[in-house]
Amino acid sequence: MARKTSTVFDVRRTPTQSRSQVTLEVILEAAAQVFSEHGYAAGTTNRIAQRAGVSVGSFYQYFPNKDAVLVALVESRVNAGMRSVESLLSDAVGTEVDLEALLRSFVTAMVTLHGHEPDLHRVLFEEAPHPPELHECVLQTEEALAHTWLSILQQLPRVVVSDADTAAHLVVQLTEALTHRFVLHGLHDLSTEKFIEEVVTLLTRYLMDPNPSIKTPSIQT
Amino acid sequence: MARKTSTVFDVRRTPTQSRSQVTLEVILEAAAQVFSEHGYAAGTTNRIAQRAGVSVGSFYQYFPNKDAVLVALVESRVNAGMRSVESLLSDAVGTEVDLEALLRSFVTAMVTLHGHEPDLHRVLFEEAPHPPELHECVLQTEEALAHTWLSILQQLPRVVVSDADTAAHLVVQLTEALTHRFVLHGLHDLSTEKFIEEVVTLLTRYLMDPNPSIKTPSIQT
Amino acid sequence: MARKTSTVFDVRRTPTQSRSQVTLEVILEAAAQVFSEHGYAAGTTNRIAQRAGVSVGSFYQYFPNKDAVLVALVESRVNAGMRSVESLLSDAVGTEVDLEALLRSFVTAMVTLHGHEPDLHRVLFEEAPHPPELHECVLQTEEALAHTWLSILQQLPRVVVSDADTAAHLVVQLTEALTHRFVLHGLHDLSTEKFIEEVVTLLTRYLMDPNPSIKTPSIQT
Amino acid sequence: MARKTSTVFDVRRTPTQSRSQVTLEVILEAAAQVFSEHGYAAGTTNRIAQRAGVSVGSFYQYFPNKDAVLVALVESRVNAGMRSVESLLSDAVGTEVDLEALLRSFVTAMVTLHGHEPDLHRVLFEEAPHPPELHECVLQTEEALAHTWLSILQQLPRVVVSDADTAAHLVVQLTEALTHRFVLHGLHDLSTEKFIEEVVTLLTRYLMDPNPSIKTPSIQT
DNA sequence: AATGAATGAGAGTTCATTCAT
């Protein structure tokens, strides 16, 4: 249908986000809220649509089914988190690195990440069914982080591990898992600061040669 | 009234409870299977009853609602696992312990545990809703294991941690989490043996003083 | 099975009530309680049996189905009530009657009757389904009472009604209905005494010739 | 935006609500039929939906649960009945009233009302469970009618009752109860006309001073 | 006679999804 009203003055458009792009994100945000509040099963498509201020019909114009929102949501959150952590690590690649400091930034970033929308996090990663796509997304992200960590470990002479690749993965998984638990369910009355320090200690001891003079040839990949 | 029929052959008594007990366990086992195959949401009460070879009515004679089976299932699995690991650790309390060997047994036991019914494990701990009772059960178990670990750590002079209680919890949580992931989703093509060794290494380095001569007074709780 | 233990001394038996008669009444009483507390639909046969201290199986040995208890219960209550009111009225037949006093006794008796087990009454007569048998029972009772009333009215020269039979039925129905409502749901804050007086007034005015000297030939059936 | 299409013929608007309104009434009517035929317990929501020509889902879009239809049904019937009777009585307030004639119209209206859908009436008021809302509705209606009657009685000098308010309530309750019974279960083979006359006689004698010259100051509220 | 575990049809209700408007 021709837009009669489009005039010369009709220039002020946000070129980056089309209308549908906006609607899509409104729905996604609504889903985030609804899932946080009601959980996955009780987070019905009608509720999501209502919260987004659109009709169910519109919902299904943007997402083929309920699971699709879940996937989109996980991807958006994972990618966002991934970007922030990735940039943190990437900065370290190729420079002289203080491993302990880097680990501290890393763990801190993970805690921040998990602390951002903890309820949503719980729903997304603990309650909702995990279709293979989701898993793929999470695994890829982890893979990417582990890959970056591998580069970092390899440039540190004092790192002592039998298999740097495995070590890199363990660092990522371990931090993820412990952080997740800590943020969601706490650990006694341990303060966040102490928690971070303890994990940093753990990781440092794992990765660092405590006795540099003896064992020199450190990394074997 | 005199019991005339009581004879030496009167062995075949069906103890009133045994039938019910059997049915209950049949249902529980059926639920384990159905949840494993279909997931929690699609593991309907009718399907469970059918698999158990009883009617839905019977199901509801033994469990007040669907969630109750979930709880019963988790409790049975967690308690069983807990018993085996606890006995392993308890044996070490009060004896001269080779920490690394103990950690190896511990990690191995955890791998075995998670490897027993991995699909069920996934459903129980990742997919299904976690009513507070469930969480309580899991936390208590973890607490118990951490407590035992604390005893062990405290009797080892070479253990060097700032807070033995936190360390004990981290040991349990970390092993649980990494093992869970490894069994369910694997880690590259890492063999189970190598995985275990790496985790043992990680834990050993975390807990053990690598340079015993220098720092002697190790534990401060 | 022969009762070996029955001896010469076994004389002390209550001959009026056999064992099963007792059980039957225990169940009936249990049903009355359960229906009162839970209503008809939620007054399950299992609950009734349990309350009676017998098994469901036994319940079905005494009653062919749930409705049968209802019927038995209504019959027992209706007959009991009927007996007391009937005797009250019968005493008046053939004697010189003070109509107003008789009405007062009658209404009072009805209030007492309805006030005895009001909850049960509500369930029995308002909530539960009324199989034709039930209805029959109630109608017959009413018929009997109306019949007695008819006799009474006919022997009272001052009673002025066009159709004594209809009047007799109205007296019974009206008293029943108003009493029922009053006991179950009250009428403002009217005291029971005042309620009775008002109904007596109502009935007296209906039945009595206020101006005896003018209209003499009163009853035509 | 200019509405080009708005023309004189733009009559065919389907007011957004009309469709829903129709569906709602279709369901209500279907419920009335189904309850009449099957009773409350056997009048299942699926049957109602089917009879209404809609799906169960639609049923639950209009009513939160089964009881809600019952309440809606009672309210619709009671309000309708109430309106017709109220208007009848209201017309009499403030005018010179022939009490007997008014009572005759009143009783006749009640008979008509109860005779309209007697089966439904039975289900609604005898068989179905009465949630408090229902009771409230019925009581309010009765209260309103009694209130109007009170006004009428107070303007009639020949009315002789000790408590006009109570009398008004008795008039309403009594007529309701007797009519209900008569329509549902009959009274011998009494014709409707004779029944009405008898009730009118009863009420007239109750309310009217048979000997106007003697007791003049009649009402004390 | 008594038991009570077992039955299973069927109830009320939900919600992802469709489609006429």
Place this chain on the structure above:
DNA sequence: AATGAATGAACTCTCATTCAT
């Protein structure tokens, strides 16, 4: 594109009744 009424399969759970013991 958008709407939201309509759909209906599928779910959890109940309870009158049966029957092996």
